[in-house]
Amino acid sequence: MMELENLIDGRRCKAASGHLFEKRAPATGELLARVPASTVEDVDRAVNAAHTALRQGPWASAGGAARGRWLHRLADLIERDRDALTMLLAQEQGRPSIEMRMMDVPMSVDVLRYFAGWADKLEGRTVPTDGFMGRPTLNYTRRTPIGVAAQIVPWNAPLMIAVWKLAPALAAGCTVVIKPSEDAPLAVARLGELVVEAGIPNGVVNIVHGVGAQVGPPLVAHPLVSKVSFTGSTEVGRAIACEAAKTFKRVTLELGGKAAQIVFADADLEQVIPGLLLGMFVNQGQTCAAGSRALVHRSLADAVETRLAEAARTMRVGPPTDSSSQMGALISERHLERVRAHIDAAIAEGAIKLTGDEPVPPHGWYMRPTVLGGVHPGMRIAREEVFGPVGMVIPFDTEDEAIRLANDTPYGLSASLWTQNIGTAHRVAERLEVGAVAINCWSPLDARLPWGGIKQSGIGRDLSRAALDSYLEEKVVTAAL
Numbered sequence: 001m002m003e004l005e006n007l008i009d010g011r012r013c014k015a016a017s018g019h020l021f022e023k024r025a026p027a028t029g030e031l032l033a034r035v036p037a038s039t040v041e042d043v044d045r046a047v048n049a050a051h052t053a054l055r056q057g058p059w060a061s062a063g064g065a066a067r068g069r070w071l072h073r074l075a076d077l078i079e080r081d082r083d084a085l086t087m088l089l090a091q092e093q094g095r096p097s098i099e100m101r102m103m104d105v106p107m108s109v110d111v112l113r114y115f116a117g118w119a120d121k122l123e124g125r126t127v128p129t130d131g132f133m134g135r136p137t138l139n140y141t142r143r144t145p146i147g148v149a150a151q152i153v154p155w156n157a158p159l160m161i162a163v164w165k166l167a168p169a170l171a172a173g174c175t176v177v178i179k180p181s182e183d184a185p186l187a188v189a190r191l192g193e194l195v196v197e198a199g200i201p202n203g204v205v206n207i208v209h210g211v212g213a214q215v216g217p218p219l220v221a222h223p224l225v226s227k228v229s230f231t232g233s234t235e236v237g238r239a240i241a242c243e244a245a246k247t248f249k250r251v252t253l254e255l256g257g258k259a260a261q262i263v264f265a266d267a268d269l270e271q272v273i274p275g276l277l278l279g280m281f282v283n284q285g286q287t288c289a290a291g292s293r294a295l296v297h298r299s300l301a302d303a304v305e306t307r308l309a310e311a312a313r314t315m316r317v318g319p320p321t322d323s324s325s326q327m328g329a330l331i332s333e334r335h336l337e338r339v340r341a342h343i344d345a346a347i348a349e350g351a352i353k354l355t356g357d358e359p360v361p362p363h364g365w366y367m368r369p370t371v372l373g374g375v376h377p378g379m380r381i382a383r384e385e386v387f388g389p390v391g392m393v394i395p396f397d398t399e400d401e402a403i404r405l406a407n408d409t410p411y412g413l414s415a416s417l418w419t420q421n422i423g424t425a426h427r428v429a430e431r432l433e434v435g436a437v438a439i440n441c442w443s444p445l446d447a448r449l450p451w452g453g454i455k456q457s458g459i460g461r462d463l464s465r466a467a468l469d470s471y472l473e474e475k476v477v478t479a480a481l
């Protein structure tokens with residue numbers, strides 16, 4: 001059992017209140033860690049430390065090349081500790097270790113290196129004009145760090161999403177206060193230790209643990225915070241946008257989703273079934289891009305539903321640290337109850353459970369991959385984000401109908417489509433109201449590609465040059481000659 005601490009101004013410290021809360025292992029229910037229950041006082045100290053590091057000291061005077069070297073050093077340390085980080089994530093999330101080994105840990109390294117490369121390339125522009133009041137002018141722009149960034153992280157990919165936020169902010173020269181999720185604080189705490197080991201100056205990265213409702217609001221409201229980057233639920237994102245508006249803070253909001261996976265009549269089912277399974281059940285369906293709604297051409301709908309249910313029935317649900325497990329446990333008992341309630345509501349509306357009642361390991365918050373039959377587009381299960389291992393097949397007849405069904409949700413994060421026809425693929429990709437479309441695959445993420453949603457899936461983008469730009473202001477300088 002560990003006792004975690006905050007990281008403020010390069011030093012590990014307890015919450016000012018002295019209070020702790022418990023973090024339990026999803027796969028066993030055992031106590032994993034006691035975590036500081038921080039409050040406004042800790043937030044204020046962390047923001048002040050970040051603000052001081054921004055204005056004076058080694059970070060403030062460092063050039064972009066030095067910032068890049070620090071980011072590379074942090075990437076080196078994550079690479080060195082990849083096995084331990086993989087196991088820590090598996091333990092705290094209940095998620096199969098293979099997913100972290102293949103995705104979260106290597107992607108964290110890649111994202112750090114990608115943004116390290118940008119750190120010394122923050123070039124401004126020279127802009128010719130007709131001059132000012134009869135005098136010629138020299139006009140140029142400078143890219144300056146936006147200031148202190150508050151970065152609020154969810155539990156479903158805690159290390160990777162913390163790095164998605166940290167890396168562009170540091171490349172831009174900002175300083176940060178990270179608030180990890182109370183449901184997955186361990187790997188982010190370890191990241192803080194690696195930040196110190198990498199020699200990143202004190203106060204540049206601060207980590208304040210705590211319950212969302214206690215730490216989040218004072219962090220978002222703090223007058224010395226210039227930007228809030230949040231990944232989490234649409235409900236909390238809305239509250240953050242309202243609070244941030246009061247002081248005109250910049251916001252990046254990566255929120256919920258209800259992705260469709262559209263299967264056209266000419267799709268290759270050998271590709272489609274594993275693709276649908278991945279989209280529905282990776283990370284126990286606890287991903288914002290979860291492709292829970294398979295919209296399938298009526299000619300294939302029965303075959304796809306049968307094969308999907310068969311494949312789901314044979315998936316290995318087991319301990320996250322066992323390399324043969326394909327699915328682990330859900331993050332918490334509360335979340336398991338929430339997902340069960342969505343299924344019960346769907347059944348009350350007429351859905352049928354085709355799979356999901358097979359046995360699960362005796363301890364922990366496990367749930368079998370569940371495929372529902374008889375789902376109609378108007379049912380709540382087809383419209384609301386479940387964030388659990390629940391999939392469904394909904395038939396369609398025409399391309400227009402598929403697009404209408406896919407877009408008929410308040411969310412707009414991502415979608416997949418499966419077809420052999422290049423014309424169909426690009427025509428439909430154009431008309432889907434989402435931030436990311438995957439053709440003949442599900443949700444490929446890459447440091448170089450922007451990630452984020454439209455509609456109620458959020459504002460702004462993580463990853464890519466777009467994320468870097470969101471941590472920079474463009475200042476214009478005009479000299480009358």
Ligand code: NAD
Binds near residue numbers: 231
């Ligand atoms: P959540 O909104 O409950 O919590 C996210 C973070 O916000 C946590 O750190 C939490 O402590 C904090 N928080 C809670 N209340 C707060 C408040 N009032 N003010 C400020 N911060 C507060 O979300 P979650 O359950 O951790 O994550 C699941 C959600 O995240 C899903 O809706 C999922 O779709 C979304 N998500 C989106 C993306 C994306 O890239 N779009 C990626 C991952 C997860």
